Amino acid sequence: MHVDKLQHCDQQWIRRLVRGTLLALIGVSLVILMVVMISIVNIAILMNNPDPTFNVITSLLQIFGVSIPWLLVIAGLWMATTPDPCFEHAESRLSARWLARYCPFAIILVTMFHVLPFAWHIPPMQFIAQPTSVLAIMQYASVTMSVVSVIGYLAVLRYFRTLAARISKNNLPTHFNIAFWGMVITAVLFIPTLILTLRAGTVSPDGRTFNMQEITAANQLIGLTGGCFLALFYVFCAWGLVDVIRFHVVLRRIAGRDHDVDDSNTECGEEIRKGNPA
16 A cells, blocks of 8 residues: 555645645736736836835835735645645754745745835935945845745745655656756856856956956856846746646646545555655
C-alpha cells in the first residue's frame, strides 16, 4: 500500500490543498492586475501634479490596492502549506513549507515600511531639502521586500515540488526544479551587474580616468547584460506560476477520485509516521 502517495492521503487534506492553491492563484492574479492599474494611476498623477503631497494618494493606493488582494495569497498559501496529517515528525523552522507559509506575512510588513514614509503630508520645500532619510527607508524596504518575495516564491516552488514527487506518473517535479534553479541562477548572475553599474565609470585598471563616452558605453553594456538576466528571471518566475497552475489541476483530479480510493488508505499508516518527506 503506497500510503506516501497523495492519491492515498487524507482526502480532506487534499481538498484543502486544492482550495489553498486556487485561492493563492486568484490572489496573485489580482495583485498583478492591481500593480498594473496602480502604476498607470501613479504615472498619471505625477505627470499632472508632481507635488510631493500627492504621495499620500499613491501610498494609500499601494497599501490598499496591493495589500488587500495579497491577503488572498496569504490565506491560500496558509491552506496550501497545511502539514500532512499523516506525518508527525517535527520539521525545521527553515523548511520550505515554513518559509512558504510565513514569508507572505513579512512582505506585508515590509510593504508598509516601503510606502508609509511617503504617506505623510510633507511640505514640498521640506521634501526637497531633506529627502535622504525617507528615500533611504524606501530603498532598504524595497530591497528587503524583493529578497523576501524571491525567498518565499522559491520556497513555494520547492515545497510543491516535494508534494508533486508524491504523485504517480507526472513530470511536475522536473518542471518545478527547472523554474527553481532558473530563478536562482539568473538572480545570482543579475546581482554583479547591479554592483558593476554602481562602480563603473571611475578609474580604469591602469589608473586612467574614463571619459564620459566610455562611461556611457560601459553602463549601457552592463545595463543590457543585467536586463537580459532580469528578463530570464521573470521567464522562470512565469514558468513556476504555470507549474503551480498545473499542480492545482492535478490536485483537483486527485480530490475527485474519492470513489477510487479505498477508505483504509485515507487513514495515516503507522509505517509512514517515521518522518516528513516534505
